[in-house]
Amino acid sequence: MDKMPKWADVILTPLISLFLAFAISALVILAIGESPWEALKTMVTGALGSSYGWGFTLYYTTNFIFTGLAVAVAYHASLFNIGGEGQAGLGGLGVALVCLFIPWPHWSLALLGAIAGGALFGAAWAYIPAILQAKRGSHIVITTIMFNFIAAALLNWALVNWLRPVGSMDPASANFPAATHLPKITDMFAGVGIEWGNHTPANVTFFVALLACVGVWLLIWRTRLGYEIRAFGKSETAARYAGISPTRITVIAMLISGGLAGMMATNNVMGEAERLVLNNVEGAGFIGIAVALMGRNHPFGVLLAALLFGFLYQGGGELALWTSIPRELIIVIQALVILFTGALDNMVRMPLERFFTARRLGKRA
Amino acid sequence: MKSGGPGSAPQSVAPAIELVGISKSFGPVQANKDINLTVARGSIHGIIGENGAGKSTLMSILYGFYKPDSGEIRINGKPIQITDSMTAIRAGIGMVFQHFKLVRNFTVLENIILGAEDGPMLRPSLARARTRLRELAEEYELQVDPDETIDELSVGHQQRVEILKALYRQADILILDEPTGVLTPAEADHLFRILNGLRDEGKTIILITHKLREIMEITDTVSVMRRGEMVASVSTAETSPEELAELMVGRKVLLEVDKSPAQPGDPVLEVRDLRMIDDEKVERIRGVSFDIRAGEIVGIAGVSGNGQTQLLELLGGFPENGAQVTGEIRLNGQPLDLSGRHSDAATRRARGIGHVPEDRQDEGLIMDFAAWENVAFGYHNTPEYSNGIWLDRKAIRADAEGKIERFDVRPPNPELAARNFSGGNQQKIVVAREVERNPDLLLIGQPTRGVDIGAIEFIHKRIVELRDAGKAVLLVSVELDEIMSLSDRVLVMFDGMIMGERDPEATSAGELGLLMAGVTDTENAPKEAGVPPEHGHPADHPDEPTAAPEGRL
Numbered sequence: 073m074d075k076m077p078k079w080a081d082v083i084l085t086p087l088i089s090l091f092l093a094f095a096i097s098a099l100v101i102l103a104i105g106e107s108p109w110e111a112l113k114t115m116v117t118g119a120l121g122s123s124y125g126w127g128f129t130l131y132y133t134t135n136f137i138f139t140g141l142a143v144a145v146a147y148h149a150s151l152f153n154i155g156g157e158g159q160a161g162l163g164g165l166g167v168a169l170v171c172l173f174i175p176w177p178h179w180s181l182a183l184l185g186a187i188a189g190g191a192l193f194g195a196a197w198a199y200i201p202a203i204l205q206a207k208r209g210s211h212i213v214i215t216t217i218m219f220n221f222i223a224a225a226l227l228n229w230a231l232v233n234w235l236r237p238v239g240s241m242d243p244a245s246a247n248f249p250a251a252t253h254l255p256k257i258t259d260m261f262a263g264v265g266i267e268w269g270n271h272t273p274a275n276v277t278f279f280v281a282l283l284a285c286v287g288v289w290l291l292i293w294r295t296r297l298g299y300e301i302r303a304f305g306k307s308e309t310a311a312r313y314a315g316i317s318p319t320r321i322t323v324i325a326m327l328i329s330g331g332l333a334g335m336m337a338t339n340n341v342m343g344e345a346e347r348l349v350l351n352n353v354e355g356a357g358f359i360g361i362a363v364a365l366m367g368r369n370h371p372f373g374v375l376l377a378a379l380l381f382g383f384l385y386q387g388g389g390e391l392a393l394w395t396s397i398p399r400e401l402i403i404v405i406q407a408l409v410i411l412f413t414g415a416l417d418n419m420v421r422m423p424l425e426r427f428f429t430a431r432r433l434g435k436r437a
Numbered sequence: 438m439k440s441g442g443p444g445s446a447p448q449s450v451a452p453a454i455e456l457v458g459i460s461k462s463f464g465p466v467q468a469n470k471d472i473n474l475t476v477a478r479g480s481i482h483g484i485i486g487e488n489g490a491g492k493s494t495l496m497s498i499l500y501g502f503y504k505p506d507s508g509e510i511r512i513n514g515k516p517i518q519i520t521d522s523m524t525a526i527r528a529g530i531g532m533v534f535q536h537f538k539l540v541r542n543f544t545v546l547e548n549i550i551l552g553a554e555d556g557p558m559l560r561p562s563l564a565r566a567r568t569r570l571r572e573l574a575e576e577y578e579l580q581v582d583p584d585e586t587i588d589e590l591s592v593g594h595q596q597r598v599e600i601l602k603a604l605y606r607q608a609d610i611l612i613l614d615e616p617t618g619v620l621t622p623a624e625a626d627h628l629f630r631i632l633n634g635l636r637d638e639g640k641t642i643i644l645i646t647h648k649l650r651e652i653m654e655i656t657d658t659v660s661v662m663r664r665g666e667m668v669a670s671v672s673t674a675e676t677s678p679e680e681l682a683e684l685m686v687g688r689k690v691l692l693e694v695d696k697s698p699a700q701p702g703d704p705v706l707e708v709r710d711l712r713m714i715d716d717e718k719v720e721r722i723r724g725v726s727f728d729i730r731a732g733e734i735v736g737i738a739g740v741s742g743n744g745q746t747q748l749l750e751l752l753g754g755f756p757e758n759g760a761q762v763t764g765e766i767r768l769n770g771q772p773l774d775l776s777g778r779h780s781d782a783a784t785r786r787a788r789g790i791g792h793v794p795e796d797r798q799d800e801g802l803i804m805d806f807a808a809w810e811n812v813a814f815g816y817h818n819t820p821e822y823s824n825g826i827w828l829d830r831k832a833i834r835a836d837a838e839g840k841i842e843r844f845d846v847r848p849p850n851p852e853l854a855a856r857n858f859s860g861g862n863q864q865k866i867v868v869a870r871e872v873e874r875n876p877d878l879l880l881i882g883q884p885t886r887g888v889d890i891g892a893i894e895f896i897h898k899r900i901v902e903l904r905d906a907g908k909a910v911l912l913v914s915v916e917l918d919e920i921m922s923l924s925d926r927v928l929v930m931f932d933g934m935i936m937g938e939r940d941p942e943a944t945s946a947g948e949l950g951l952l953m954a955g956v957t958d959t960e961n962a963p964k965e966a967g968v969p970p971e972h973g974h975p976a977d978h979p980d981e982p983t984a985a986p987e988g989r990l
Contacts, residue, residue: 294827294828294830295826295827295828296817296818296823296826296827296828297826299810299813299817299828300817302803302806303803303806303814306803306804306805306806307799307800307803307804309755309796309799309800310799310800310801310802310803310814312755312781312782313753313755313782313792313794313800313801313815314782314783314814314815314817315754315755315781315782315783315784315785315786315815316783317781
């Protein structure tokens with residue numbers, strides 16, 4: 073018997089957590105002498121009130137879908153991959169190499185190539201921690217976080233010594249050739265004669281992210297591999313009893329996870345910057361952890377949570393632009409959301425479970 | 438019943454324990470329903486009931502692990518709120534759990550004082566404990582080496598440490614939860630002598646068990662629980678095992694297994710000099726050789742922890758991580774890989790070995806998976822259940838519905854997660870999955886542990902049917918009764934070795950008990966034999982007399 077109805081588990085719990093996070097944020101904003109109502113209005117109009125706002129919100133959302141899915145897939149195998157930041161960074165290198173060194177005739181082919189390149193590099197970066205975990209028992213949390221730093225250093229080296237165009241002072245690669253430039257959502261709307269979100273970075277990879285959600289859902293709940301991943305995640309002994317190799321599943325789950333994180337680079341590196349710059353991931357790898365937690369590791373939940381964080385990112389930027397609320401405070405708000413939806417999940421869940429159990433017992437009696 | 442309550446005249450001796458109207462529910466499950474219980478001081482009181490009847494919940498309430506939803510507890514006539522185990526200990530209640538709560542790498546002495554230290558410095562506490570331990574050992578036959586680490590001790594001795602721990606905390610009321618599950622018959626007799634001694638000293642003892650024989654043998658009074666309710670409280674002298682069994686189940690039960698003599702054919706499984714050294718370099722299986730032929734059930738008896746678990750897991754294809762396996766195993770005449778890629782459980786299944794594991798909750802099932810998903814567990818890559826890279830969910834569901842019907846799994850809902858079925862129904866799911874694959878060899882460990890009596894009959898019948906269909910069955914169980922009634926041949930394991938083989942028709946529980954304790958000379962064994970040596974792995978202590986198996990097969 074489940075403790076509470078599914079809708080309460082999936083929708084009510086995160087909503088209450090979110091409400092609590094916003095309530096405390098409001099108190100903080102009050103404490104520095106600003107109006108929380110004004111702040112909320114600025115955030116909502118800035119992120120969702122115009123097609124311009126949406127253009128940025130969806131861009132951030134795309135990033136968070138990829139990194140959130142990456143965390144979710146690993147989580148189903150009971151692996152906590154917090155190396156999304158590094159894997160996405162390496163994915164950026166893969167995407168850059170594909171775009172710079174292969175002459176693509178059309179953006180669609182370039183996108184396919186970049187997806188492959190980003191996924192390959194991201195997966196490769198996840199492979200080393202995976203094999204260390206599977207064969208040597210080195211804890212994946214420790215190794216993946218260390219690999220974030222190594223990835224940052226490696227990218228730095230690659231950009232400064234290798235990809236930087238001759239004569240440039242900027243540690244960034246050359247601009248990608250025009251044939252690899254992805255159509256923005258703006259262009260797609262313009263194609264049917266609607267003006268939407270001019271000068272915004274949301275691009276075609278948003279749809280790739282949506283496809284990735286469907287793909288992950290199919291993988292986890294419909295394939296034999298997904299069955300093995302979930303079984304292994306629930307109990308390693310039981311998996312071994314069933315003839316499922318822990319080594320194989322650990323490695324495969326991490327490869328898929330790293331690959332998804334690496335695919336994020338098709339959005340930020342290829343779709344937006346159109347060149348590889350330092351620190352291109354900008355923390356999206358870590359946000360992915362919160363997104364997966366809040367989305368309960370379900371692709372649809374990840375999509376919703378990614379939208380929320382996209383909104384917070386864009387709305388936060390607007391807040392800093394139009395009010396005297398300092399930028400640091402936006403990070404406080406984001407942190408509160410992560411704290412309540414991720415870390416303090418049980419604080420809301422347990423009273424709710426008690427409530428629903430009591431109600432059901434009451435009904436029965 | 439109501440004596441000792443406020444307002445009534447104080448009796449000469451108040452009962453040691455009185456529970457009045459105790460109820461406790463977990464979510465929608467009512468684990469204890471309005472329980473009344475009175476236990477007189479200086480008596481041994483048995484509580485029997487099937488698994489899930491609410492015995493353990495009741496005792497956990499008494500020990501402060503759970504808070505009752507309603508009801509009152511009185512100790513020696515005084516009402517008391519037991520909010521945690523410290524309160525319980527202070528009230529003079531000691532508990533010996535089924536799974537010992539000992540720090541395995543601490544010595545006996547360190548375990549005894551843990552949580553009962555006299556001050557910040559350990560030395561005075563240890564010295565006091567040592568003296569007290571010596572007194573207790575002499576008084577109650579509870580000898581155990583105070584400086585040995587728990588890991589080195591046999592299970593029986595670990596249990597003594599638990600009892601000593603309670604006595605050291607001056608327990609007047611001792612609760613033992615299924616204490617004989619891990620003991621040889623002789624050890625159980627010894628335990629009962631200890632308990633009798635404690636009772637004669639005026640201590641009160643509550644014995645929780647599902648074994649009717651023990652209730653009849655040692656208790657003064659007995660209570661029967663069924664589905665969270667106390668259905669009877671009677672004096673042991675005035676009842677019979679048959680009556681108790683009926684009270685437990687609520688209907689008449691067949692306690693015997695109905696089977697015809699075996700018609701053994703060719704050997705299906707041949708094991709030669711099998712050895713396994715675990716990750717910590719302990720040899721868990723020490724040169725085991727035996728055969729199982731088609732159409733026979735071979736039972737392995739033994740106190741748990743003597744290598745049976747490792748043997749089953751190894752044959753099933755999943756020895757613990759880091760284990761080194763040597764020797765030879767042949768199935769239908771063909772050798773099986775003992776290491777490398779083709780030694781895994783998937784290969785074993787493909788070769789025709791079915792396995793109902795000892796621990797269905799952590800091995801045999803994924804508790805969060807629906808029943809239908811568990812029906813494919815281990816066989817999810819077979820053509821019947823798969824479709825390219827996809828799981829054939831329709832086929833699995835259809836098969837699950839059939840299995841649920843044929844094995845009478847209740848509730849008959851394939852969508853329900855495994856954890857929401859009772860132990861017996863979980864086991865039926867596992868047995869249905871493994872038996873219906875029609876394996877040449879079925880490994881089955883503790884087939885009826887935590888399974889209600891109704892399901893036991895059913896599962897035993899399926900095992901015998903498989904045998905009658907000409908398949909080989911290897912049965913491991915710590916329940917001697919089960920081994921003796923189900924097996925066609927019995928092998929006894931002790932310390933990783935097979936001590937000997939017996940015909941269940943021609944042997945006795947006493948003789949098997951001697952073998953389980955490492956005594957092979959069963960004809961001339963002295964009366965006090967049958968208690969295993971103090972150390973868990975006597976073969977690793979060459980200075981002490983080491984048991985040696987009878988002549989190899």
